[in-house]
Amino acid sequence: FSGAGGGNDIQWCFSQVKGAVDDDVAEADIISTVEFNHSGELLATGDKGGRVVIFQQEQENKTQSHSRGEYNVYSTFQSHEPEFDYLKSLEIEEKINKIRWLPQKNAAQFLLSTNDKTIKLWKISERDKRPEGYNLKEEDGRYRDPTTVTTLRVPVFRPMDLMVEASPRRIFANAHTYHINSISINSDYETYLSADDLRINLWHLEITDRSFNIVDIKPANMEELTEVITAAEFHPNSCSTFVYSSSKGTIRLCDMRASALCDRHSKLFEEPEDPSNRSFFSEIISSISDVKFSHSGRYMMTRDYLSVKIWDLNMENRPVETYQVHEYLRSKLCSLYENDCIFDKFECCWNGSDRQVEFLSLCTSDLSNIVMTGSYNNFFRMFDRNTKRDITLEASRENNKPRTVLKPRKVCASGKRKKDEISVDSLDFNKKILHTAWHPKENIIAVATTNNLYIFQDKMN
Amino acid sequence: MFVRGLKRKCFDGEEDIEGTLAGIKAIPSYNLQRQSLLDMSLVKLQLCHMLVEPNLCRSVLIANTVRQIQEEMTQDGTWQMINTQSTGQASLDRLVSTDILCRSSRDQAEGKHVPAYGTFNKDFESDQAHDSSETMSTASSVQAPRNLQSNVWEMENPQENKGNFQKSLDQIFETLENKSSNSVEDLFSEVDNSYYDLDTMLTGMMSNTKVGHCDSLETFSSPTNTASNSNCKSDLNDLDHIVEILVES
Numbered sequence: 001f002s003g004a005g006g007g008n009d010i011q012w013c014f015s016q017v018k019g020a021v022d023d024d025v026a027e028a029d030i031i032s033t034v035e036f037n038h039s040g041e042l043l044a045t046g047d048k049g050g051r052v053v054i055f056q057q058e059q060e061n062k063t064q065s066h067s068r069g070e071y072n073v074y075s076t077f078q079s080h081e082p083e084f085d086y087l088k089s090l091e092i093e094e095k096i097n098k099i100r101w102l103p104q105k106n107a108a109q110f111l112l113s114t115n116d117k118t119i120k121l122w123k124i125s126e127r128d129k130r131p132e133g134y135n136l137k138e139e140d141g142r143y144r145d146p147t148t149v150t151t152l153r154v155p156v157f158r159p160m161d162l163m164v165e166a167s168p169r170r171i172f173a174n175a176h177t178y179h180i181n182s183i184s185i186n187s188d189y190e191t192y193l194s195a196d197d198l199r200i201n202l203w204h205l206e207i208t209d210r211s212f213n214i215v216d217i218k219p220a221n222m223e224e225l226t227e228v229i230t231a232a233e234f235h236p237n238s239c240s241t242f243v244y245s246s247s248k249g250t251i252r253l254c255d256m257r258a259s260a261l262c263d264r265h266s267k268l269f270e271e272p273e274d275p276s277n278r279s280f281f282s283e284i285i286s287s288i289s290d291v292k293f294s295h296s297g298r299y300m301m302t303r304d305y306l307s308v309k310i311w312d313l314n315m316e317n318r319p320v321e322t323y324q325v326h327e328y329l330r331s332k333l334c335s336l337y338e339n340d341c342i343f344d345k346f347e348c349c350w351n352g353s354d355r356q357v358e359f360l361s362l363c364t365s366d367l368s369n370i371v372m373t374g375s376y377n378n379f380f381r382m383f384d385r386n387t388k389r390d391i392t393l394e395a396s397r398e399n400n401k402p403r404t405v406l407k408p409r410k411v412c413a414s415g416k417r418k419k420d421e422i423s424v425d426s427l428d429f430n431k432k433i434l435h436t437a438w439h440p441k442e443n444i445i446a447v448a449t450t451n452n453l454y455i456f457q458d459k460m461n
Numbered sequence: 462m463f464v465r466g467l468k469r470k471c472f473d474g475e476e477d478i479e480g481t482l483a484g485i486k487a488i489p490s491y492n493l494q495r496q497s498l499l500d501m502s503l504v505k506l507q508l509c510h511m512l513v514e515p516n517l518c519r520s521v522l523i524a525n526t527v528r529q530i531q532e533e534m535t536q537d538g539t540w541q542m543i544n545t546q547s548t549g550q551a552s553l554d555r556l557v558s559t560d561i562l563c564r565s566s567r568d569q570a571e572g573k574h575v576p577a578y579g580t581f582n583k584d585f586e587s588d589q590a591h592d593s594s595e596t597m598s599t600a601s602s603v604q605a606p607r608n609l610q611s612n613v614w615e616m617e618n619p620q621e622n623k624g625n626f627q628k629s630l631d632q633i634f635e636t637l638e639n640k641s642s643n644s645v646e647d648l649f650s651e652v653d654n655s656y657y658d659l660d661t662m663l664t665g666m667m668s669n670t671k672v673g674h675c676d677s678l679e680t681f682s683s684p685t686n687t688a689s690n691s692n693c694k695s696d697l698n699d700l701d702h703i704v705e706i707l708v709e710s
Contacts, residue, residue, distance in 0.1 A: 088514070090513060090514045091513045091514075092513075092514075093513055116514075178517055179514065179516070179517065197517040197518060198517075225521060226521060226524075226525055227521070228517055228518045228521050230518060247518050247521060247522055280495075280498060280526055280529055280530060281526070283522065283525055283526070283529075284522045284526065287518070287522060334494075334498070337498075337501070338501060340505075340519075343516070343518075343519045343522070
């Protein structure tokens, strides 16, 4: 990408990093989800401690035209608290599994955040003025002695320091026996789905005491359970279509118009197994950890342990493209199984849609042409579908000079290690990038390491 | 989840391990690798963090892996060979195999001819003769899960760990010495099903998550999904939980 220059290659530069500096990571600070809102002005993170932190992009400074606005803390609130299920004697983690923003309808912002069991709709609103000049109350709130009131006045709004308030407007609870892994807002902006390991429920944003179960793969006899739901998402344009992925590497597309319970899929996407790569770990590494539709909805992307696959919704029997994220790990699967890393759930994301490009490439190419996903050693990878080029970058405080282009990294799988390459054995498997997000409109990306959030942007001239 | 970075370059006491290695000539066979994998998987299934509900996806994937191994071993007829000749030798071999599984990348880097452990190719069958002495019932191995787990995962003090590992393995072998069965069923018949029977184990975990009132609450408007999955076992487990809580308080 940042090679020979010219063309449309993006040159990524460090912009900011948020979070504690020390290596000793507090468990509660582990970032568990990252999401830009629809305009890209707000960037939300959720952590293991149940907190949501929202960053806001500064308005662009006209004098500093070479960089886009910085992201600063806008609001922090405790979304979920730890709970204890007394009937099962088990804790319910407060970790935020997913955050999804609603499109903005008025001055306030709304987002859905979920832990393993409960989804909450949060309203984030600004207050920058307050009424002053009450007749019966002093400015500090104490009531005035009525006998001292001799005149009447109309209270007026006066400016005050900006206060950002977050309040829970809806709580969608008690609908999931298993752990929620996904939430997805429908294109009708009125309903959304929530998926756990065995079931998917459909909600109306206004109604909290009822939800419709639309997928149920729980077998009558739990002893027969061999497959679970790993992710689900609504189609970006068709409000009756959604997909869900499984631990066996399949994706099912369902149409809610077909029946009330979408247990029978409309389409089943599955790639036949490569017999030469078969091992005891084949199924585990085929388990899909994330699924994302492209902007047009024509394609979808899935992430399994070693690769990213692009599927054309019109072709079920194999993906149209496959990108290897870290194929050098294939020979280490046993070790990765032992230390549980093989169960890490990496997410993936598409690039944002550039409006200029959008106009020009109406029919020719899909707007979604770059995919990004994380790896170990704080590396993350990007694949350009058009140029077929890929790049590996590192999220590290060591190379944090703004406007300096990030140096591409390379992992040496075997044989002689060249200078600047890193051998597979030196990779730090505790430093994993599971969550990344791409600004919906600009080339700004947010990359979460264990407890730090990095923001990179392309080099503007 | 116990996460260990593979970045640790030195398994302390590497010299000791290599000294032991020097005495072992045979490369761990496919069957031994497979056995280790099976044991590792069973340990993983046992040791869910019981404070928080276990991750269902992970459990299902591990359980499927165990099933695969079981099926293959049944086809191979490997289940029938449980003759453990020398416990000391066998336990050392097992220690080696686990270490090598962890260190395969290092060995490869150093140019040793060690097979890739990620892919268990069926073609890789060497030293079948050794297999009979090394294969053992995995049922009892689960009975010492804590020792096994803590010593396989934590390589910080391998000298001490090796000793413990050996001890726990010896325990396992002791209980096995008198066992010899010719069929899979016999093998399982003397085992506490709640430990080894995969299906029961899975059900046991699942029954923790089955709660009558939750089931009814979660599907208000979906008449097609009213199949009641509660069975006696789950009810009993729930009862146990309730009694536990009551008694403790």
